[in-house]
Amino acid sequence: MSLFTDFKISTPLRNALEDLGLENPTPVQEQAFPVVMSGKDVVGIAQTGTGKTFAYLLPILNSLPFSKEKHPRVLIMVPTRELVVQVVEETEKLGKYASVRVLGVYGGTNMNRQKEALAEGTDIVVSTPARLYDLVLARALQLKSVKKLVIDEVDVMLDLGFRFQLTNIFELLPTRRQNIMFSATMTDDVDTLIHDFFTGVEKISIAVSGTPLENIKQLSYAVPNFYTKVNLLVHLLQDSEAYHKVLIFVSNKRSADLLFRELSEFFSEELCIIHSNKTQNYRLRSIQQFDSGKNRILVTTDVMARGLDLTEISHVINFDVPRYPENYMHRIGRTGRAEKEGTSILLFSDKEKEDKDAIEQLMSYQIEVLNLPEEVKVVTQLTYDEQPKHIEHDNPLKINEEERGAGFHEKSEKNRKVNQGGSYRRIIEKKYKKPKTRGDKNFGKRGKK
Known part of the structure; x- marks a missing residue:
């Protein structure tokens, strides 16, 4: 060495x-x-x-x-x-x-x-x-x-x-x-x-992208929805000795704020959050408090997935599966740093199973799937993003040109604007016509007797 x-x-x-x-x-x-x-x-x-x-x-x-x-x-x-x-x-x-x-x-x-x-x-x-x-x-x-x-x-x-x-x-x-x-x-x-x-x-x-780091233990849970994932997190994070410094990645700012509110009921004094809508001072303060150990749990988006050297992180939890497989590697790379042991946990629903398979294909590595603990309550409540969206098939948002009637084309043609360039003043002058003289009221009367 x-x-x-x-x-x-x-x-x-x-x-x-x-x-x-x-x-x-x-x-x-x-x-x-x-x-x-x-x-x-x-x-x-x-x-x-x-x-x-x-x-x-x-x-x-x-x-x-x-x-x-x-x-x-x-x-x-x-x-x-x-x-x-x-x-x-x-x-x-x-x-x-x-x-x-x-x-x-x-x-x-x-x-x-x-x-x-x-x-x-x-x-x-x-x-x-x-x-x-x-x-x-x-x-x-x-x-x-x-x-x-x-x-x-x-x-x-x-x-x-x-x-x-x-x-x-x-x-x-x-x-x-x-x-x-x-x-x-x-x-x-x-x-x-x-x-x-x-x-x-x-x-x-040094390392091919997608190669799992050897000192990171990778685990996963099949969880049906957002609020059941919250229940699982609450169950796991009760063990403050094992989960002594936890980084939780969420896909977007809205989900991060929602998760923060749900976890605050149980870990309010141990919890902090970072995403791009937070002020710079708030973000830096959250990083300092998490790095120093004042806060045990940090909820964040992928803004924290790269570069930041936060030490002694025991667990990285992917609350949802990242859309791009490479981002999974960047996320879990926050733990297991400086040749120390770390653990990553991936929570995935049925809709996210395909994204999980893409991660495993990239790494050529099978992530171990654990059974959901019996103490974790499975709920049916869905977030707005998870709720099925009703699409009116007889009232589509986009209509093909062939389906539009003759009246539409006639009106569209009538209202079509042509950009001829130049100033709008040109149109005004044409409409009201510029006077041929500068205040000569007798113009045109000369020669008439």
């Missing part, structure tokens, strides 16, 4: 690693360090929880000389606000004994404060794509001095619709720079992005 002392790293970094109690690099850190140090473009494919953040921070900080340059020399882009905060904290830990200025910027906060902080100068900017693009357009941030570009969780950024911001930022960056990308999955979109903008890329692959 290799050691960080085997790396050619500076004394300030070595001291920071000692303070953190880190001696052995993870496989992705070991493979990425020499490649990033060489200055080549790098794409790292590694599962979440494998130490990707330090994999690029270590070589970047090791090769970053002291400078009084006002504009940033390193740009790190991540998909969520929570990840910005985390990467800034990790950078500050590693740069504890070095003169490194790092600044995190993200949406949902006052942009004027961020402009003022950028004006003071920084070495490293950590940002979400949208806020970064806004700051560049506002001329508050100049990218001309950027030597290294890091895009972490690039597949998530593309899934969230940040391709427009990413491609525009690429155009504004200096052509001579090092590109460093990390992703948990190599999707077609990621491959296209690499092909379009990078050259001579060296790939590092």
Whole structure:
């Protein structure tokens, strides 16, 4: 097993690693360090929880000389606000004994404060794509001095619709720079992005997407509906010793809020929630309380499935089956970190059985199905989303053109507007006609006697 002392790293970094109690690099850190140090473009494919953040921070900080340059020399882009905060904290830990200025910027906060902080100068900017693009357009941030570009969780950024911001930022960056990308999955979109903008890329692959982590025990329950799932959760979470730190994933914000209300009756003092409709301060406070152990149970959507390094999570519970099989891997990767044991529990209904099969096919692994405990009451009450929707077959929402009568076509033709371009003033002038003179009341009377 290799050691960080085997790396050619500076004394300030070595001291920071000692303070953190880190001696052995993870496989992705070991493979990425020499490649990033060489200055080549790098794409790292590694599962979440494998130490990707330090994999690029270590070589970047090791090769970053002291400078009084006002504009940033390193740009790190991540998909969520929570990840910005985390990467800034990790950078500050590693740069504890070095003169490194790092600044995190993200949406949902006052942009004027961020402009003022950028004006003071920084070495490293950590940002979400949208806020970064806004700051560049506002001329508050100049990218001309950027030597290294890091895009972490690039597949998530593309899934969230940040391709427009990413491609525009690429155009504004200096052509001579090092590109460093990390992703948990190599999707077609990621491959296209690499092909379009990078050259001579060296790939590092640590784990194939869909490979179940060996230190995570995977279990599942067949549960008919939402409220029966709630009853099962209440039964399981009563054992606070075994379930001492639990992350519960729900598919959407509405279901997350509903589950939070149901569980609050039993675990109000131990429960917190995070999703994108919550304010930034609320989200950060929930993360801190959950990470510190003040709250035992955290209900969240997939906003928490990537990147966040929360320690000592005993269980990840998938309250519902994720629509995309890869998201299951990202979710359960929140437990079993740093070579510790973890447990994941998947709750699935009959309608979700097909999605569960897709996950098992991706992993080439059969998830053990447990019997529903006798103490758990099976209820028939359904949520709004679970209730069958009545469709009036004789009154469809969309009608084919052939089924419409002649009267409809006549009216449609009469009311059809034609865009002729130009100002609306042209129509007004045509209707009321412009006077031929400028106030000459005798116009036309001349010559008549």
